[in-house]
Amino acid sequence: MAEWHDQELCRLLLSLNSAERSERQQAEQALEGAKCSAGFAARCSAFGACGPSSQEALPLRQLAMTIVRQITQKNWSQLAAADQSACREALLRGLGQASIEGLLLICIANVRSAGAWPDLDLRLSQGLSLKSGDAEANTCVECIIALLEEGNLDVLKSLGQLQAPLLQLVSSEVTPALRRTCVRAHLQSVTAVMTSQHTEAQQGVEHTLPQWLEAYAKLCEGQSSWPPTERIKNTFAVLQAVTALCRFRELVPTALSLAAKLSGDKAAPEFLRARAFSLLHRLGDTVTALVTQEVPHLLEAAAAGLAPSEPLIVRVSACRVFCRFLTATADETLREDLLLKKGVLASLGALLRDADEELLHLCLESLCIIVKKCPKTMAAVEGDLCPLTVQIWRRCAADPMVHMQVLDLVSCCVFVDQRLQRAMEEHLLPVVHSDLQSEPHLACSAMGLFGVLLKHSAVPFGPEVLNCAGLLLAKAMQSDESMMLQNACETLVLLVQRSASQGAELLEQLLRFAERLLGPDLEDDACLYVGPLAMLLFANYGRMLPAQLQVGLLQALVLRLARAERPYLRQELVVVFARLLHEDLNGSLQALAGMEVPAKDAIRGGLELLMSTWLAVAPEIRARRARNVTVSALCRVHERSKEDSQLRSLLGEAATPERLLQAILSGLEFENLRCGQLREAERNQVLEDSDEEDEEADDETRKQNVLLSDFLDLEDVDSDGSEGDTFQDLERKDPLAEMDLQKVLAQYLVNQECQDPELRQRMMQAIQEASSLVSMSGGYAQ
Helix, strand or coil, X not given: CCCCCCHHHHHHHHHHCCCCHHHHHHHHHHHHHHCCCCCHHHHHHHHHHHCCCCCCCHHHHXXXXXXXXXXXXXXXXXXXXXXXXXXXXXXXXXXXXXXXXXXXXXXXXXXXXXXXXXXXXXXHHHHCCCCCCHXXXXXXXXXXXXXXXXXXXXXXXXXXXXXXXXXXXXXXXXXXXXXXXXXXXXXXXXXXXXXXXXXXHHXXXXXXXXXXXXXXXXXXXXXXXXXXXXXXXXXXXXXXXHHHHCCCHHHHHHHHHHHHHHHCCCCCCHHHHHHHHHHHHHCHHHHHHHCHHHHHHHHHHXXXXXXXXXXXXXXXXXXXHHHHHHCCCCCHHHHHHHHXXXXXXHHHHHHHHHCCHHHHHHHHHHHHHXXXXXXXXXXXXXXXXXXXXXXXXXXCCCCHHHHHHHHHHHHHHHHHCHHHHHHHHHHHHHHHHHHCCCCHHHHHHHHHHHHHHHCCCCCCCCHHHHHHHHHHHHHHHCCCCHHXXXXXXXXXXXXXXXXXHHHHHHHHHHHHHHHHHHCCCXXXXXHXXXXXXXXXXXXXXXXXXXXXXXXXXHHHHHHHHHHXXXXXXXXXXXXXXXXXXXXXXXXHHHHHHCCEEEECCEEEEHHHHHHHHHHHHHHHCCCHHHHHHHHHHHHHHHXXXXXXXXXXXXXXXXXXXXXXXXXXXXXXXXXXXXXXXXHHHHHHHHHHHHHHHHHHHHCCHHHHCCCHHHCCCCCCCCEEEECCCHHHHHHHCCCCCXXXXXXXXXXHHCCCCCCCHHHHHHHHHXXXXXXXXXXXXXXXXX
């Protein structure tokens, strides 16, 4: 320590760094008393900024600079003028020492924020000149960054005069590392100015931004003498800077022009072009919200980037950009020109033919978007599109995920254009016909494909369609695989729903299939959709069936319900019986009452087993249409049971009028609870919206400095056109689906007598709550 001139200060620093608690506490007390004493800050600054360079001294120098940081931040005004001057001098002398650079720069920023510092301004101005050398220039630029990060508004204003020499420096023949530091300084300057209230400075930023972006572009282009690692670092630095600049609404058009220019520059490195396309894709919401006039140019650049002659990495990035901005333009002429004349479809087809699994997903997703936005154009190329679809389906026979995406594509095509629908059917029905006679996994996928084609196939169906339906039934009868049977059931429901008269030609096979699904050999998952199928069979062909066959089908349904464990299966089977009671109360009750079914070790009446199971699973039934159908049917059974003693006897103890009434009351209580929760959620949403509006009104600057998160992508591309699935369509067509169940139940219960005082009190409370909810909304909630 002999060579360390200020031994007293060194001893204090060593004690502050001591492992002995008592010694450290005494040193901390001594420090508090010495901070503002004459000469201490100057000594501390001199040792920290310009002290010994040995590794042994480094921890003490860093501790000294930490003390100086506290003094410059909290005690600067208490120092004598001589100490302030000595501190400034020491800090300037130490500028450029890498070992303590971070602490030193913060101290400099603290001192500069406290008042003018002409010597520092001169040092920075001279350091940015081309004659200063790269090391000094880098030191000064790093100091500018620290001043921008830590300094106040006065410091920000004073640094404005350094922007011109900084731009000159980044555009000169200096090292790539120094240029990247200049980019960081410019970005920090822009951020500081745009988040301030300095209007004149903000205008200056907008004025000089094009020149800076030119320098950014040159940095990306680089020089042949620069190593590849340096060029990659340059690219990342520039793209990160451009992304950050796009946080500010006023700068978006100018900043994005650089990304667009780089993505379309074939002379630029392929990695750089791919990154530029990726940047444009990430900023898609901002582009479409703020600079819609640039969308056509971006689409043209992406179309060029998709060309087969381009590197694969560029084509993939360009594909994402093209689809992102295709949804942002309504110009049909432009879209058709890009797809056909500019070769986008041909380029995308080439990608599809050679794509690996990951790229295949992107290409199929892109095609779905293009089909939805440009159906007429895609219909014009159906001669290429349909064979390509068949080729991909065949090529990816073992990949269910790709098959699902192909189904999305086919669904889009058959939904948006009749010409495409006919072409897809013509090419794909032979595939369905073949695969239904093939291995189980191919047959299962073919059933899904057949269902998609059926949705929009012309009615009456042609012989090819009915032939495929027969093959489907034959394959399903041989299988016990759950997914295949679910696909078969959904497709057959669609067939009967769209053309019941032609479904009658397959009635015998349909009944055998339903009987198999309801039998004891299959698990719940395999017969999950038997309810909708059975309901359609009764609705469309009930009168064609002999009475004995109807009773047999009902008996099978009751037994399947009693065995079922899956809540959805139980719900849908109860819906079947509830629907039958709505359509023919007397006939259904009579058929069920005259039925005996085996249940475990005893024979039970069909009606009694049905109703006991129904009431047991009623709390699980929560889907809206299912609630409407089942609980309203219970009202009809309850009303009849009050009048018919024989029916009460057949219903048994599990479904007495009182228990039926309890189930109906539970239904109303659930409707009230649901209604109240929905209304509370709506009220909370209104309050949240109101709070957001107040915040926006109070903070005008938020309108000027728009972040990317403020622009939500409103595009919502469904995987299946704009349609729901088969069962959703079936439910929507049910006339009871839109019933106001709360109103129906409240009106029914208000006229019911009840001997049980507790139950009567619940009824009154539920009716009153329903009435209150109605008065709040002006009508019963749906």
